[in-house]
Amino acid sequence: xxxxxxxxxxxxxxxxxxxxxxxxxxxxxxxxxxxxxxxxxxxxxxxxxxxxxxxxxxxxxxxxxxxxxxxxxxxxxxxxxxxxxxxxxxxxxxxxxxxxxxxxxxxxxxxxxxxxxxxxxxxxxxxxxxxxxxxxxxxxxxxxxxxxxxxxxxxxxxxxxxxxxx
Amino acid sequence: xxxxxxxxxxxxxxxxxxxxxxxxxxxxxxxxxxxxxxxxxxxxxxxxxxxxxxxxxxxxxxxxxxxxxxxxxxxxxxxxxxxxxxxxxxxxxxxxxxxxxxxxxxxxxxxxxxxxxxxxxxxxxxxxxxxxxxxxxxxxxxxxxxxxxxxxxxxxxxxxxxxxxxxxxxxxxx
Numbered sequence: 597x598x599x600x601x602x603x604x605x606x607x608x609x610x611x612x613x614x615x616x617x618x619x620x621x622x623x624x625x626x627x628x629x630x631x632x633x634x635x636x637x638x639x640x641x642x643x644x645x646x647x648x649x650x651x652x653x654x655x656x657x658x659x660x661x662x663x664x665x666x667x668x669x670x671x672x673x674x675x676x677x678x679x680x681x682x683x684x685x686x687x688x689x690x691x692x693x694x695x696x697x698x699x700x701x702x703x704x705x706x707x708x709x710x711x712x713x714x715x716x717x718x719x720x721x722x723x724x725x726x727x728x729x730x731x732x733x734x735x736x737x738x739x740x741x742x743x744x745x746x747x748x749x750x751x752x753x754x755x756x757x758x759x760x761x762x
Numbered sequence: 763x764x765x766x767x768x769x770x771x772x773x774x775x776x777x778x779x780x781x782x783x784x785x786x787x788x789x790x791x792x793x794x795x796x797x798x799x800x801x802x803x804x805x806x807x808x809x810x811x812x813x814x815x816x817x818x819x820x821x822x823x824x825x826x827x828x829x830x831x832x833x834x835x836x837x838x839x840x841x842x843x844x845x846x847x848x849x850x851x852x853x854x855x856x857x858x859x860x861x862x863x864x865x866x867x868x869x870x871x872x873x874x875x876x877x878x879x880x881x882x883x884x885x886x887x888x889x890x891x892x893x894x895x896x897x898x899x900x901x902x903x904x905x906x907x908x909x910x911x912x913x914x915x916x917x918x919x920x921x922x923x924x925x926x927x928x929x930x931x932x933x934x935x936x
Binding site: 627633636743746747 | 795896909912
């Protein structure tokens, strides 16, 4: 009788655990955005993504050169960035705000590494001075574009600066 | 034209750029790398090297108060943190044995989401959209680097600015 009760308890425990086990097996998985991914794949090797709102900024290698690309995810098309690119510049890190309006960029140019801010509506690039001076590497931009965080090397140590964007 | 003039003027000196240090990490002169701000700027994630291990540090801004994380110890080194609008979700890369994995910690529910990637692809960096609806993952594999996007709407509730209606939610009755 005791064994029968134990068996019943075990059976109930297994039945009770089934939904949990099934939920684990059937947990929702992130879905690849197939169409967009195919377009990105076709654009060439890519790295350093920054995603914000309906905008994706990334660095794409094409014809032996690395370039910054900004993709409008709603239209599934890259948008032009006049005044941003220079053939002799090597982009290292890029970040975009949620409106696709401001891009923060770390790039190597003429032997130095610099942090710049690009405003799409003005098609203009503005250097962001580092105080005290240092060598920037990775940059991140707040979704509202009002502040950036940048990794800076100073005297052999990596630090993070927060810079309000005027 | 006026906008361009304002831009030129603002670029004339460093006075117009308000700047501050991200604050002490509490571990002496530790290296701090890989910064990521939440969409509203109130949380900063960065990777701090402590005892030779890269560990993600989450801090309120501007106070610098350290925020707790539930699941990420023993999964170091951490890299490439990324935050949603209010900092509810922290996405990052962790090392789990020989594998580098993509994880998202939900700081509200305490849940940890693992994002499986197709075999042979090694994640290098990631970026979580501020609303938590999508993630971009840079990978290496098959001899090339690529960036792929994933839809997270079946996995995560949106993390939106206060007062913004959730897309697809029923309209309020008059």
